[in-house]
Amino acid sequence: MRDDNASPDEPGTSTDRSGLSRRSFLTAAAALGLLPAGGRAFAEDKLLTFEKPRAFSFDLLADQARRMAMQPYIETKSRDPKVLDQIDFDAHWKIKYRPEATLEVADGSAPVRLFHLGRYFQLPVGIHVVDGDKSRELRYDPVVFEMPEDSPARKLPKDIGYAGLRVMAPDQKTDWLAFLGAAYFRSAGELNQYGLSARALAIDVAMPTPEEFPRFTDYYLERSTTPGHELVITCLIDSPRMTGVFRMDVGKHGPVVMDIDSRFFARDKIDRVGLAPLTSMFWFSETDRPDRIDWRPEVHDSDGLALWTGSNERIWRPLNNPPMVRTSSFADRGPKGFGLLQRDRSFANYQDDGVFYEKRPTVWIEPKGDWGAGEVQLVEIPTDDEIHDNIVVYWVSEKPVGRGDEIPLSYRLTWSKDEPHPAEVSTVTATRIGRGGIPGQPRPKGVMKFAIDFDGGYVAKLDRDAKGVEAVVNASRGELSNIECYSVKIGTAWRMTFDIKADDPEPVDLRAYLKSGDQTLTETWLYQFLPEPDSAA
Template structure:
């Protein structure tokens, strides 16, 4: 759960740890969830008041961000932090936004409601409504919230400000987009269930120094003029070493689609600037499930990283929950897309009727205008519970970020059930690990077996007795044996199996795919196997 008070998480380690923002507790995610709501999509005049209009445009806001980058950073300080700290989850939940105060920004198509400040969201943000090239800032008024008589919020100043916003469905029965804390934002996506988060920037993730969390300080809301979009949200961003402007042209017609245009300005040299970052949670899946760790079969917001490279290769990398922080890099030039996906859509594989992991959105990043050379970086952080966001991906350009640098960046974000550009090659549908060797025979010590299933695309069209299909498997260390592939008797999937004898406890990078003759049938399966003492020779 993103929050304004996020602090570095694990401290420095030999493998470079991250200060990734944590979800403070699982229940707090409900603050961004599908909340019941009723009422009119029109704010009564006596509830909402605005300051005097000011000229507004993307360029004007970019110029402001550029000027800010030339000035020293002044860290904002919460007002009345002792009172705000009393507004814990329970107290925050009892503060209800009055439906009659809903902002009608896009002709009723995308009503907007506001979040109150609290323990985990202590810094206010500016809410501005744009019309005819002018912006009007909304004044805070406690009357837009219904508060219990004993609520700590009643002790706050009457101009304390708002914490964030959420965009409602047209009938106002649920929300589908939310901004609350730092520069994070989340969408319920196509299946109307919140999961992973996106953010504007990730600064110094997985570095020995603490991670820096840029913050959206102001939101500017206006109707979209793009067909299929409802709302434009433009954000001003600030942090100790970076400023910027971040514009989202957003629509929901099944999948939620965001066309993003941004500019960032560096106040100082920065070692690692992660662009288009996503933050997710992966505890365990069918791949390498610990024994009796939880009664549910799987728990994750995302189960893998997908990459469509500039050379047209499709890659699938199942996620890990490692024992120590791991950073994996995938070099590329002008990638066509990448994202964190939730491919497993079967309720039976989660058995959780409270948070519905099978409905969590997949998020696909589609660069515009070519991003040049760089790498997709995947950071995996250990977790022992589902309340922690322990997965980060982002694009890291090979161009260093120096003081005074300007970074323009445009891309499309799609929050959907499936990736928006399915490949012709077959996709990985499951990765499983178990004891190596042959059933019924003595099991060789230190050998593990991998079983990888592919379905859809080319293999789904093959007859079960098709000849000439082979598995191509390589490893960075250790010894491979018993490499095989065959059609699964139920359904249209093909399965690849092989054994690995790890010779050390060092990570093993595996690469595999199916082919027939010169034709590549499947996407490339990449996996980082982390041997345990009983799996190494």
């Protein structure tokens, strides 16, 4: 079982399964270290040495990425794969980054430490420290790591390079931000518990062709000048069909907030470019729990996709673990935000005191400027265990991407306990499915009952016997019946229930909300119901 809140001495693991292939990489854990006190960014000591200064700015790095896109892609290959393959999870976490080698780019508020290469991340990255309009690259030296005498890492070249970095808390006992593998990054968020991942770019997810994984090749670290922020991390991106620069201005005061500015440059035509992608894990919840699959009531990093559309509609789409890869698209123009949320915050609903799923971050994407027309795409991939990330969500512009195209994109990424912009309308708090019909009477074959709870917002202010509250339910196919709504006798929630009979096992798209007269009381609940073959007969 993975520990996603690992201490510096106990590395956590995460597995990236964001496309049709499943890619493994360690995330915020292994014992490592990087950032020296403010004013010492270029100071050299017996552990840390730097290359000569070079001119640096976001625009200069963007120009470099643009020039790269005009040239053929040159694949970076592992220099010593036989040795690196020996550095598995157990061997990797025994390699400790020396605390005295920690870099302090941000006056102690965001110490940075480095990851060693290993089996799952064999390509080195450049680590650069920025001071004004100059940057210097940190030289690799194995002396910054403590290694067991029998560690395979001792056989590697003395200039093999670093794998990634993580940002520590000021006391350096835990980390809260990690970059390791491809163009992925994770934060422990407001509740200090790692969960889902973000990445800079997703190319051809769930397409007939293999997914392409752009990677951060270089990291540039500098102190933030934004009030309330600590660190700016600017990354150079490369892949066979895309290059780019990705700048994150990061602050952690409660929620972790990243103001992101990026530019991407296409080397070639790309059928599906996923912007602002998130990757998560959903195995099962109370919604449609398989019998005896696991002793815990629920297992997931996120339980739903939330959308705030350009037309101001609030939407909640509970996640599925489907029998085959499913892609759902939500067309929009000028979206106000979207994200993968962990709404269920009750330990009693998970009962896991090892990985604390109730503390996993909610991650919200807030566009800056007008993103125009396009769609949010949700990809759900089958999984039979919690070690596989099987959920991906991203924005796809309606404008196709061709060779030579430039894509500018800016947004705010927030890792928090709750949505950063709560809605006035009531939100979905539970979705449950069971046998249809009426208790005590013969159950109709092939009929399933849905029960959706709404709470907070408008319905929480209603009297229990309020009149005129109406359930609005629509289905893409099938027969709806027994549609009701009522106040739950405990608490302030209102419940909607309905039955549906589907004629075959093909997906059924459901849409529902509560209203009173012309007033919409709740967010819109969307669900892709997957009838079981025998129940649909």
